[in-house]
Amino acid sequence: MTEKIAAIDCGQDTVNTLKGMMGEEIQLAIESFEGIQNLQNYRMIIIEGNGNQRDILQRIRKLRYACYFRAVPIILINRQAYTDSVEPYITSGASEVLSFNEPVGAIQQILKGYLIPNRKPLDEEMEYLNSFIKNTSNVLNTTTSLEAVFKEVYFTNDFRIFGDISGIIGLSGEAEGILGITFYWPLAKTIIAKMMGVDEDHINADLIHDGVAEIINMISGSTKKDFVGKPYHFEISLPSVIVGSGHQIGHAENTPIAVMIFEVNYQYFALQVCLKSKINRKGSITGIKK
Amino acid sequence: MNAGILPMTKNENILFINRDKILLEDLGESLRSKGYTVHVASDMRGALSILSANSVGVIICDNKLHDVTGYDFLRFLKNDPLREKIPFIFLVPINDQGRAINALKLGAFDFIVYPITIEDLMGRINEAVLMPRSAEKAEEQQISPVSPAMTSVENSGEEVANEKRKSKRVHPLSSIRVDVSRNGVFWLSAQIKNINREGVFLETSLLSKTGAEIYVKVALPSGTSIIKGQVKHIAFKNYNPSAGIGVEVEKNAQWIEVLQYVITVIKKADASSFKGSPAASIMPVNVQPAPVSCGENKNTAKGATPTAPKVKLNASYELRFYQSLVGKQLDNYKAVSFIGSGAMGGVFEGWDIALERTVALKVISYRLAAKESSRDMFIKEARLVSRLDHPNIAHMYHIGNVNEILYFAMEYIDGVTMADLIKKGDKFNTLKGLSYLITICEALDFVNQNNIIHRDIKPANIMINEKGIVKIVDFGVAKIVDVNGDDNKKEGIVGSPYYISPEAIDGRQLDVRSDIYSLGASFYHAFTGSPPFDGTNAEEVLTKHMEQELIPLRKRNPKVSPALGKIIEKMMSKQPEKRYQDYKGIVKDLKGLESRAQTFQKLKNATLIFRVKPKTEVASL
Numbered sequence: 001m002t003e004k005i006a007a008i009d010c011g012q013d014t015v016n017t018l019k020g021m022m023g024e025e026i027q028l029a030i031e032s033f034e035g036i037q038n039l040q041n042y043r044m045i046i047i048e049g050n051g052n053q054r055d056i057l058q059r060i061r062k063l064r065y066a067c068y069f070r071a072v073p074i075i076l077i078n079r080q081a082y083t084d085s086v087e088p089y090i091t092s093g094a095s096e097v098l099s100f101n102e103p104v105g106a107i108q109q110i111l112k113g114y115l116i117p118n119r120k121p122l123d124e125e126m127e128y129l130n131s132f133i134k135n136t137s138n139v140l141n142t143t144t145s146l147e148a149v150f151k152e153v154y155f156t157n158d159f160r161i162f163g164d165i166s167g168i169i170g171l172s173g174e175a176e177g178i179l180g181i182t183f184y185w186p187l188a189k190t191i192i193a194k195m196m197g198v199d200e201d202h203i204n205a206d207l208i209h210d211g212v213a214e215i216i217n218m219i220s221g222s223t224k225k226d227f228v229g230k231p232y233h234f235e236i237s238l239p240s241v242i243v244g245s246g247h248q249i250g251h252a253e254n255t256p257i258a259v260m261i262f263e264v265n266y267q268y269f270a271l272q273v274c275l276k277s278k279i280n281r282k283g284s285i286t287g288i289k290k
Numbered sequence: 291m292n293a294g295i296l297p298m299t300k301n302e303n304i305l306f307i308n309r310d311k312i313l314l315e316d317l318g319e320s321l322r323s324k325g326y327t328v329h330v331a332s333d334m335r336g337a338l339s340i341l342s343a344n345s346v347g348v349i350i351c352d353n354k355l356h357d358v359t360g361y362d363f364l365r366f367l368k369n370d371p372l373r374e375k376i377p378f379i380f381l382v383p384i385n386d387q388g389r390a391i392n393a394l395k396l397g398a399f400d401f402i403v404y405p406i407t408i409e410d411l412m413g414r415i416n417e418a419v420l421m422p423r424s425a426e427k428a429e430e431q432q433i434s435p436v437s438p439a440m441t442s443v444e445n446s447g448e449e450v451a452n453e454k455r456k457s458k459r460v461h462p463l464s465s466i467r468v469d470v471s472r473n474g475v476f477w478l479s480a481q482i483k484n485i486n487r488e489g490v491f492l493e494t495s496l497l498s499k500t501g502a503e504i505y506v507k508v509a510l511p512s513g514t515s516i517i518k519g520q521v522k523h524i525a526f527k528n529y530n531p532s533a534g535i536g537v538e539v540e541k542n543a544q545w546i547e548v549l550q551y552v553i554t555v556i557k558k559a560d561a562s563s564f565k566g567s568p569a570a571s572i573m574p575v576n577v578q579p580a581p582v583s584c585g586e587n588k589n590t591a592k593g594a595t596p597t598a599p600k601v602k603l604n605a606s607y608e609l610r611f612y613q614s615l616v617g618k619q620l621d622n623y624k625a626v627s628f629i630g631s632g633a634m635g636g637v638f639e640g641w642d643i644a645l646e647r648t649v650a651l652k653v654i655s656y657r658l659a660a661k662e663s664s665r666d667m668f669i670k671e672a673r674l675v676s677r678l679d680h681p682n683i684a685h686m687y688h689i690g691n692v693n694e695i696l697y698f699a700m701e702y703i704d705g706v707t708m709a710d711l712i713k714k715g716d717k718f719n720t721l722k723g724l725s726y727l728i729t730i731c732e733a734l735d736f737v738n739q740n741n742i743i744h745r746d747i748k749p750a751n752i753m754i755n756e757k758g759i760v761k762i763v764d765f766g767v768a769k770i771v772d773v774n775g776d777d778n779k780k781e782g783i784v785g786s787p788y789y790i791s792p793e794a795i796d797g798r799q800l801d802v803r804s805d806i807y808s809l810g811a812s813f814y815h816a817f818t819g820s821p822p823f824d825g826t827n828a829e830e831v832l833t834k835h836m837e838q839e840l841i842p843l844r845k846r847n848p849k850v851s852p853a854l855g856k857i858i859e860k861m862m863s864k865q866p867e868k869r870y871q872d873y874k875g876i877v878k879d880l881k882g883l884e885s886r887a888q889t890f891q892k893l894k895n896a897t898l899i900f901r902v903k904p905k906t907e908v909a910s911l
Contacts, residue, residue: 025693037372040342062371073614096610106607109656112693113614119624122641157616157628164529165497170475185529186369205526205533209499238473241497244531249476256617256627265358266338266366 002027008047021108033059049078057092064093064162069261069270071154073114091246118154128232135222144194148262155256159249166242167216171234177275181216187267213239231277303327307337308352320408333357348418350379368397377418467509470496485552489538497533508548515544611656612636620692623699634766654696672698675765682733684763705755724884729760735873738802741771747808748789787828788821792836803866810861818846853883
């Protein structure tokens with residue numbers, strides 16, 4: 001099956017090199033950043049790092065935003081090696097930063113790795129995720145009368161939040177982990193205004209803090225109740241509200257992070273769950289390190 | 291094509307959205323007859339569906355749609371970073387012209403008042419596509435994809451951090467590491483903007499609340515200090531990615547230490563800027579999204595600096611490749627989490643969706659994937675292991691290739707490696723160690739009977755599962771022994787420095803006795819807690835394997851029985867001829883020892899019972 005990749009602002013040489021590297025299994029659609037309007041049908045976005053860093057970072061941010069939390073890898077590629085830190089690109093939303101000066105084998109394999117679709121949850125993982133999904137929809141509906149429709153879930157390896165505002169809460173007890181909810185401002189403002197019964201123009205820092213903290217608190221609190229007597233039962237801590245994008249949240253090693261995407265009136269938000277039960281499937285406490 | 295037709299590219303079409311079906315059809319048809327490609331919709335859902343499948347040059351939209359208002363749709367599009375640039379022409383009734391100005395404020399390119407003529411419409415469309423995209427200007431003005439139309443938000447009338455004040459302002463002190471937390475669990479980086487005896491003003495991505503408790507962690511040369519405080523005011527404007535928080539702190543000795551340190555740094559910075567040399571530590575404030583550290587005060591000990599999660603950028607290509615696979619599915623196997631990597635590839639905990647069981651997934655290293663010979667070697671490993679059906683050897687389930695990524699699925703061992711136990715300082719007691727050693731010898735004897743030598747026996751490749759069953763893993767460099775002894779193929783040194791046999795270092799032909807040496811070295815390490823030969827580098831260790839006499843095991847751990855020490859030492863003889871020639875000999879000696887040890891243990895237990903009994907009798911008297 002050929003994979004469709006958007007090659008944004010890529011010069012012909014870059015396109016030819018990529019085609020040579022990736023072979024027949026990919027279909028490169030050459031797009032300009034100014035011309036591209038949606039990323040719906042692309043499995044991956046490759047953007048060439050032409051121009052100044054500020055422009056590139058801005059483009060990456062916009063592309064990441066336009067992915068609406070979907071697992072679309074954004075690869076920044078350059079013909080020259082990067083002399084400065086690549087961290088700003090990653091915090092802006094790039095999944096990987098590569099240059100053609102790097103070993104061809106590495107570029108090939110990394111790109112191929114990113115092309116493999118993200119896995120869907122196992123049945124046992126769905127056991128606890130369903131509860132989060134149900135409670136997220138319920139909380140939004142109860143507090144704002146908005147209908148949050150669950151769209152999809154996938155797993156990822158790092159807990160990085162891309163969005164404008166996030167609520168994060170630590171989970172501990174029989175199961176440990178982190179729960180985070182992330183919005184872009186337009187939807188966050190709609191939700192906060194409805195929750196707090198104010199006009200969107202009157203939202204202030206306290207209301208934003210209280211609104212987002214309350215949402216994550218209520219989702220985790222109601223899910224906690226669902227898990228009483230189950231291996232996923234947890235206690236919750238005080239929520240933190242974070243503004244800005246690209247923050248990486250430290251999480252337990254070897255614990256996958258489920259990203260659940262919800263739609264509210266054509267806008268999206270994401271719920272990220274990183275949860276590991278200390279009790280294994282057979283019911284005993286796991287004492288042996290894997 | 292008619293004169294005056296817009297110069298649109300073939301990919302750019304018109305999206306015409308209107309509740310009035312007749313108008314939609316009539317105008318749509320008229321535009322089509324003029325050579326335009328027209329898509330029509332009567333609601334936002336339909337419009338979005340067209341936008342997701344087509345590249346649209348101009349949107350012409352009614353002020354009311356079936357599901358939302360035209361304003362809502364316009365606002366929605368202007369918040370979409372890729373679609374905000376599509377020119378939007380608003381259609382308004384004659385009595386609603388006043389409100390149309392709102393559409394322009396929201397970012398509409400133009401508006402047309404009903405009734406519409408096809409000529410007027412064409413003229414506006416032409417203007418829209420000929421005009422430079424307004425979005426470019428907006429891009430220059432703001433980095434955030436958030437619409438510039440957003441209103442400012444400010445709390446409690448306090449000035450924001452960036453506003454100029456008449457009072458003396460502290461330079462941003464980026465050299466001082468500061469983190470803030472609401473709960474002592476999640477820590478976010480912050481930058482000091484101002485400081486005095488009462489407290490500190492910080493810029494951070496952590497949005498707090500007036501009156502809330504907050505912890506400020508400051509990295510001092512003497513260690514990390516955590517100060518408790520209360521948020522007095524918040525400055526958060528224009529939905530920026532950071533906020534200013536004024537924190538009133540608890541005045542204690544720690545705070546005085548922090549204050550003194552910060553003042554010293556400021557003075558130093560001021561002095562260096564006075565001299566005209568820009569202080570490296572003084573940089574413009576730019577609160578970059580930074581790793582959010584998480585952990586229950588694990589980093590709070592004096593001297594410890596807050597640890598941030600590993601940023602994968604610093605990882606090797608190899609790790610970056612493995613990271614790209616976490617959360618992916620290779621055929622029937624889901625890569626659940628990354629366990630670790632070795633010379634041949636990376637190992638993941640996986641899940642077999644067909645047979646519903648946990649598996650270990652081994653994925654070939656990118657370095658080896660490009661070489662045909664290495665791919666063959668990887669496949670060979672899978673085939674070799676699949677031949678070894680033994681309870682103490684991890685079973686092979688499947689080998690596959692997805693997107694040229696070669697992998698195999700094998701038995702997942704939920705347990706620890708012998709290396710983990712050694713690292714923890716768990717020296718084996720004689721009986722348990724004997725039992726493990728006997729089992730491994732029997733398993734390796736089975737391997738040998740299949741004319742295979744492992745070539746990398748070491749504590750990390752010996753696993754002990756939850757039930758205490760020993761398993762040999764990683765046959766990545768295993769080799770089929772040529773029974774005719776004609777194998778003259780020269781290879782580099784294969785093995786791990788601490789456990790490699792002298793003949794392997796020497797590049798001589800290997801047989802079962804090389805594995806016996808490595809097994810002896812592994813158990814020497816397990817029984818004593820130290821590798822048989824150590825050094826500052828691999829070369830030094832290898833030389834010692836070749837030349838240095840082995841320190842008797844009992845000298846390093848007198849608790850080990852002399853007979854067992856002798857067996858291990860014989861396994862590790864420098865000359866293969868002086869070692870055991872096969873595993874059967876070792877097993878025979880070990881079993882003899884085990885039976886003596888068990889008898890001794892029984893006697894020891896009996897003694898205990900004997901000792902306990904009189905006491906009971908005394909008590910019953």
